[in-house]
Amino acid sequence: MSSQPPLADLAGLSLAEIARLAEARRLPPVDSWNPTHCGDSEMRIASDGTWYHQGSPIGRPAMVRLFSTILRREPDGGYVLVTPVEKLDIAVDDAPFVAVELKSEGQGRDRRLAFRLNTGDGVVAGAEHPLRFAETGTGPRPYLTVRGGLEALVARAVYYELAALALDDGDALPGVWSDGVFFPFPTT
Known part of the structure; x- marks a missing residue:
């Protein structure tokens, strides 16, 4: 290790x-x-x-x-x-990790998003580490796959950063790109 x-x-x-x-x-x-x-x-x-x-x-x-x-x-x-x-x-209780910080490089399809977890680990969102949104009674909850079925809940402040990136891109379908993969936001 x-x-x-x-x-x-x-x-x-x-x-x-x-x-x-x-x-x-x-x-x-x-x-x-x-x-x-x-x-x-x-x-x-x-x-x-x-x-x-x-x-x-x-x-x-x-x-x-x-x-x-x-x-x-x-x-x-x-x-x-x-x-x-x-x-x-x-x-x-929910997810074993929390994504507490976001770093974005690039624009649109060329964007890469890196997350720092509460444990100090780094994860780059993409095909192996997808983002997903679970619908709840209080709105969508974003999660990032970390490894082996383990996920990180994306902290609310980090989710707001993701939403701002999605709005800045101006795509017809709201969402974010990272490492060549598009992650759509819920549209309800």
């Missing part, structure tokens, strides 16, 4: 640098680990991205970052923390 520090912010990096950092980060091969289920971790990830253990927030960002690298989505939709020797359930 890489010991790269988390991204502090995206402002000082080019999109190419962000993409390189995201691709270089090697994660544990959690999809190949199949240990016996050992029970409940007594951990929960709140919808704002805060990690809790036995009801108390985990205050060490490095610990949260470490746990995030062994998080896996199961075929039944549940979440587990997995190592080669144990598998523990973890409760996730």
Whole structure:
């Protein structure tokens, strides 16, 4: 596993640098680990991205970052923390990550969008990391695919930035381009 520090912010990096950092980060091969289920971790990830253990927030960002690298989505939709020797359930209120910062380079079809997650990871939206919009009673909720069925809720402020980009592009269908893929916004 890489010991790269988390991204502090995206402002000082080019999109190419962000993409390189995201691709270089090697994660544990959690999809190949199949240990016996050992029970409940007594951990929960709140919808704002805060990690809790036995009801108390985990205050060490490095610990949260470490746990995030062994998080896996199961075929039944549940979440587990997995190592080669144990598998523990973890409760996730909404999505396990939150996209807290956006960087855009280019215009229209040539645009690339990079997101910084609350764990410090970087993700470039595109075919492998699509954006989707879930319709709720309070309006659409945008999500970014991170890896292996794990998603990041796009923070409201970041969603407003995406909406401004969509309006600036002036396409007939509102949405944003990233890495050659168009992500339409809901039109209801």
